[in-house]
Amino acid sequence: MKTKIAVLGAGSWGSILASVLVQNGHEVWLWTRHREQAQELNELHTNQRYMKDYHYPHALHATTNLAQSVHNAALILFTVPTPAIRAVAQQVLTHLKQTKVARPLIVHASKGLEQGTHLRISEILHQTIPADFRSGIVALSGPSHAEEVARQDLTLITAASNQVTAAQQVQQLFMNDYFRVYTNTDLIGVELGAAFKNIIALGAGALHGLGYGDNAKAALMTRGLAEITRLGVALGAKPLTFIGLSGVGDLIVTCTSIHSRNWRAGNQLGQGQPLAAVVANMGMVIEGVKTCQAAYELAQQQQVEMPITEAIYHVLYEKADIKQEIKLLMRREGKAEL
Numbered sequence: 351m352k353t354k355i356a357v358l359g360a361g362s363w364g365s366i367l368a369s370v371l372v373q374n375g376h377e378v379w380l381w382t383r384h385r386e387q388a389q390e391l392n393e394l395h396t397n398q399r400y401m402k403d404y405h406y407p408h409a410l411h412a413t414t415n416l417a418q419s420v421h422n423a424a425l426i427l428f429t430v431p432t433p434a435i436r437a438v439a440q441q442v443l444t445h446l447k448q449t450k451v452a453r454p455l456i457v458h459a460s461k462g463l464e465q466g467t468h469l470r471i472s473e474i475l476h477q478t479i480p481a482d483f484r485s486g487i488v489a490l491s492g493p494s495h496a497e498e499v500a501r502q503d504l505t506l507i508t509a510a511s512n513q514v515t516a517a518q519q520v521q522q523l524f525m526n527d528y529f530r531v532y533t534n535t536d537l538i539g540v541e542l543g544a545a546f547k548n549i550i551a552l553g554a555g556a557l558h559g560l561g562y563g564d565n566a567k568a569a570l571m572t573r574g575l576a577e578i579t580r581l582g583v584a585l586g587a588k589p590l591t592f593i594g595l596s597g598v599g600d601l602i603v604t605c606t607s608i609h610s611r612n613w614r615a616g617n618q619l620g621q622g623q624p625l626a627a628v629v630a631n632m633g634m635v636i637e638g639v640k641t642c643q644a645a646y647e648l649a650q651q652q653q654v655e656m657p658i659t660e661a662i663y664h665v666l667y668e669k670a671d672i673k674q675e676i677k678l679l680m681r682r683e684g685k686a687e688l
């Protein structure tokens with residue numbers, strides 16, 4: 351059945367998920383703040399800044415009018431970076447209050463934690479859009495670089511919600527020959543795995559930039575997974591979720607892919623570039639930088655040991671020397687692995 355869907359945020363991920371949904375036969379309205387970008391998408395069917403040389407389906411509607419995109423939408427998909435989620439959700443609520451139609455499903459595909467509050471994205475959405483104006487809240491997450499979904503490479507991800515029926519609805523709308531969706535009811539674990547893997551990817555990139563080899567990268571991913579699982583479980587996640595698509599799956603892709611902005615940022619830091627220059631030059635969101643601060647603070651609150659996250663925090667926020675931090679990590683007292 352053809353469903354009206356609003357996709358909010360026309361960066362790499364939002365625009366490609368919108369494209370998948372159009373290919374699946376849905377009526378998709380992609381919202382962007384930028385008039386020239388909407389015009390480029392509607393007239394040339396390209397989005398050169400975010401997805402070079404990709405051609406979007408002609409049936410995709412781009413708009414700068416948020417009311418037009420969410421009006422009568424059965425599903426609203428948030429794909430703006432984490433720091434923008436609350437403000438965009440507040441604008442969406444204003445429009446939902448004006449149109450008394452069936453309550454839309456709220457889905458997000460972003461990966462981070464809110465600075466200061468440390469809230470997961472579903473918690474921000476839950477707080478901002480009251481239950482009277484929506485149905486379920488779902489997080490869509492897993493190993494999925496937009497560049498590969500764009501060329502219809504095989505991609506498997508997870509739709510997570512406290513309400514399994516909401517996750518199943520999302521599964522039905524997104525699934526096709528190259529895009530496979532599993533459901534999961536551990537919303538906490540799925541969102542935390544998605545947010546925390548970006549921190550470890552910064553570290554994996556830094557190791558590469560410094561010239562370390564595969565032993566070091568495999569060790570970082572393994573011990574990184576151990577510590578993000580520890581913090582996730584302390585925050586209410588199920589441990590098994592961290593060995594699923596949104597856990598180790600996304601950790602692997604983000605720590606090894608040249609498409610990853612977090613990996614590329616870490617690589618540049620490892621090569622000696624200052625953080626401010628790395629962020630300015632990326633031109634796209636590097637979620638791991640802010641998430642590292644949130645995870646560092648949460649680990650302290652929860653008294654969870656996260657030596658890798660702490661080392662990356664020292665490099666990002668206290669200008670610590672990366673090689674010195676690696677030396678300190680290696681010279682910690684001997685431990686049992688499990």
Ligand SMILES: NC(=O)c1ccc[n+]([C@@H]2O[C@H](COP(=O)([O-])OP(=O)(O)OC[C@H]3O[C@@H](n4cnc5c(N)ncnc54)[C@H](O)[C@@H]3O)[C@@H](O)[C@H]2O)c1
Pocket residue numbers: 359360361362363364382383400429430431432433434437438459460461462494495496497633634635637
């Ligand atoms: N790119 C990927 O392959 C990918 C895959 C999975 C998940 N994600 C996640 O999706 C989210 C978005 O990533 P992306 O790669 O599309 O980022 P991006 O930097 O490519 O695009 C972000 C988009 O959001 C818009 N935006 C930023 N601030 C805004 C605001 N305050 N109000 C409205 N719009 C705003 C920007 O103009 C841009 O169009 C991130 O959380 C990321 O971790 C990305």
Ligand SMILES: O=P(O)(O)OC[C@H](O)CO
Pocket residue numbers: 461492493494495548551600603604609610611612613635636637
């Ligand atoms: O490019 P990154 O580092 O933001 O990663 C994108 C996705 O999260 C990979 O699954």
